[in-house]
Amino acid sequence: xxxxxxxxxxQDRESDQIVVIxxxxxxxxxxxxxxxxxxxxxxxxxxxxxxxxxxxxxKPRSETKKIFYEYLGKSSSRIKSIWLKKMLSGEGxxxxxxxxxxxxxxxxxxxxxxxxFVRRKFVDTAVKIVMVIETAKK
Amino acid sequence: MKxxxxxxLKTDQTHSLNTVLPCRFFGCSLLVLLFVLVAxxxxxxxxxxxxxxxxxxxxxxFEKYTSELSGENNRTSxxxxxxxxxxxxxxxxxxxxxxxxxxLNNYSSGRRQGEFNLDEAWVRYRHSQKFSVKLGLQIPEFNxxxxxxxxxxxxxxxxxPLVYESALRETIFxxxxxxxxxxxxxxxxxxxLPAGAKKLDYAIYIxxxxxxxxxxQNFQSGIDTSNTIMLGGxxxxxxxxxxxxxxxxxxxxxxxxxxxVLVDSIDTDIGTLPRLRxxxxxxxxxxxxxxxxxxxxxxYDTDGSRLDFSKHFFYGNIGYDFSxxxxxxxxxxxxxxxxxxxIFPQPFNQPSIFEFIDNTDFKIHVxxxxxxxxxYDNLRFKSQIAHVRLRAxxxxxxxxxxxxxxxxxxxxxx
Numbered sequence: 352x353x354x355x356x357x358x359x360x361x362q363d364r365e366s367d368q369i370v371v372i373x374x375x376x377x378x379x380x381x382x383x384x385x386x387x388x389x390x391x392x393x394x395x396x397x398x399x400x401x402x403x404x405x406x407x408x409x410k411p412r413s414e415t416k417k418i419f420y421e422y423l424g425k426s427s428s429r430i431k432s433i434w435l436k437k438m439l440s441g442e443g444x445x446x447x448x449x450x451x452x453x454x455x456x457x458x459x460x461x462x463x464x465x466x467x468f469v470r471r472k473f474v475d476t477a478v479k480i481v482m483v484i485e486t487a488k489k
Numbered sequence: 490m491k492x493x494x495x496x497x498l499k500t501d502q503t504h505s506l507n508t509v510l511p512c513r514f515f516g517c518s519l520l521v522l523l524f525v526l527v528a529x530x531x532x533x534x535x536x537x538x539x540x541x542x543x544x545x546x547x548x549x550x551f552e553k554y555t556s557e558l559s560g561e562n563n564r565t566s567x568x569x570x571x572x573x574x575x576x577x578x579x580x581x582x583x584x585x586x587x588x589x590x591x592x593l594n595n596y597s598s599g600r601r602q603g604e605f606n607l608d609e610a611w612v613r614y615r616h617s618q619k620f621s622v623k624l625g626l627q628i629p630e631f632n633x634x635x636x637x638x639x640x641x642x643x644x645x646x647x648x649x650p651l652v653y654e655s656a657l658r659e660t661i662f663x664x665x666x667x668x669x670x671x672x673x674x675x676x677x678x679x680x681x682l683p684a685g686a687k688k689l690d691y692a693i694y695i696x697x698x699x700x701x702x703x704x705x706q707n708f709q710s711g712i713d714t715s716n717t718i719m720l721g722g723x724x725x726x727x728x729x730x731x732x733x734x735x736x737x738x739x740x741x742x743x744x745x746x747x748x749x750v751l752v753d754s755i756d757t758d759i760g761t762l763p764r765l766r767x768x769x770x771x772x773x774x775x776x777x778x779x780x781x782x783x784x785x786x787x788x789y790d791t792d793g794s795r796l797d798f799s800k801h802f803f804y805g806n807i808g809y810d811f812s813x814x815x816x817x818x819x820x821x822x823x824x825x826x827x828x829x830x831x832i833f834p835q836p837f838n839q840p841s842i843f844e845f846i847d848n849t850d851f852k853i854h855v856x857x858x859x860x861x862x863x864x865y866d867n868l869r870f871k872s873q874i875a876h877v878r879l880r881a882x883x884x885x886x887x888x889x890x891x892x893x894x895x896x897x898x899x900x901x902x903x
Contacts, residue, residue: 436637
């Protein structure tokens with residue numbers, strides 16, 4: 352009984368993990384933190400095979416979004432300022448913001464080159480996980 | 490180049506007026522072109538091409554100048570300080586076109602006030618993060634603020650550091666902001682060379698030397714009338730929250746064109762002066778604190794003559810994020826000009842007079858502070874107070890002036 356409870360508790364923790372997801376045809380299997388930062392801060396615009404990266408962000412404030420931004424090492428306002436500068440300089444567009452994590456999975460699944468982030472429990476077979484966010488690491 | 494031996498440097502000041510277009514017709518043509526681009530956008534379905542993105546921003550507010558010494562030039566004004574409209578389109582994979590119009594200071598062609606500029610119009614080919622080519626009218630990379638000085642949603646200032654601010658022109662006539670930073674380039678290559686967490690940014694560009702007629706009553710073709718070009722670049726380093734860089738721009742400027750120069754009672758045509766502009770920028774952030782600073786030095790090669798127009802500019806800014814929505818800063822700007830000569834504007838569109846002023850330098854001190862509030866991501870309220878002090882080392886030449894400038898504004902982007 353106790354071991355079963357521990358097993359269930361572990362599964363709950365895992366399902367709440369934040370993961371970075373990509374379109375299933377993206378050729379990259381894993382991302383480093385530096386690569387993730389370069390993508391989301393728009394220093395890199397393409398995957399290694401030259402396919403354009405299409406980024407997605409979550410529109411509403413949420414724990415998922417907060418943890419993801421903290422993992423990138425930037426505050427929400429700082430990241431938005433960086434995206435705005437890129438847009439106003441003609442160097443790139445901000446990510447498209449989606450309404451929910453379910454919508455994020457759907458968008459990433461149907462958009463070639465897409466990259467996004469959700470809690471693991473929302474991930475299905477239509478997308479691939481390229482990074483698991485360790486919340487203790489910056 | 491000796492001041493009294495300059496006949497060989499006479500430049501051809503002939504302007505052709507055969508291609509002059511009236512300003513109103515040019516402005517109307519731009520608006521028609523804009524309409525055609527927007528209306529025709531969805532029909533241009535090409536491989537790798539994207540839709541036309543239309544976006545922009547404006548900053549509007551109220552300012553008050555109070556003169557503390559002379560009592561002159563007190564004024565208050567509401568103004569639409571700046572409005573910019575952008576068009577961007579991905580023409581094909583790796584090719585992007587960008588177009589920007591700018592309206593300044595309550596622009597009105599009917600009332601002949603403010604400015605309307607074609608600010609940028611370029612095409613970029615992005616080969617990779619390490620290499621891109623940009624062709625067309627563009628703002629060159631020079632220090633940190635030059636490329637974003639007119640992106641009002643990105644900066645907390647109402648009045649920008651002096652060399653980047655044109656709104657004070659009517660009050661501080663000696664501030665030649667276009668002397669310190671290059672304003673336009675026409676071709677550039679740039680990129681970022683990654684080295685792990687460090688990134689090396691580079692940019693090299695060319696453009697016109699600013700040798701264009703200063704007579705406002707004659708139509709200015711906008712064409713550089715000399716055979717020199719401007720060459721410049723920036724090399725920068727980014728590492729975490731640290732950003733630093735050095736910049737340089739070289740050109741030749743016919744600074745004395747259209748000014749009557751009296752040298753020992755002999756008129757002379759001095760021609761173009763080689764000019765080197767050097768810059769350094771440093772920015773870093775630590776938790777909620779941010780620090781930003783720049784230094785610019787302008788050097789004219791006068792070949793040992795009495796002329797020495799060295800100029801220095803520095804600003805430093807310390808900011809603090811009180812929260813996601815509130816930001817405050819204190820800022821100090823200093824401009825030092827060491828003219829041996831002074832250019833004095835005359836009324837009613839008469840050409841300015843140049844006179845020698847020995848052993849005098851001019852300084853402009855601008856300590857200032859401000860607070861901004863973002864109730865929403867695309868809406869920013871700003872407030873700023875600045876204490877502007879103009880001083881000359883020889884008070885008989887210029888007794889000095891002090892202004893208190895207070896302003897509030899609203900910056901919106903869409």
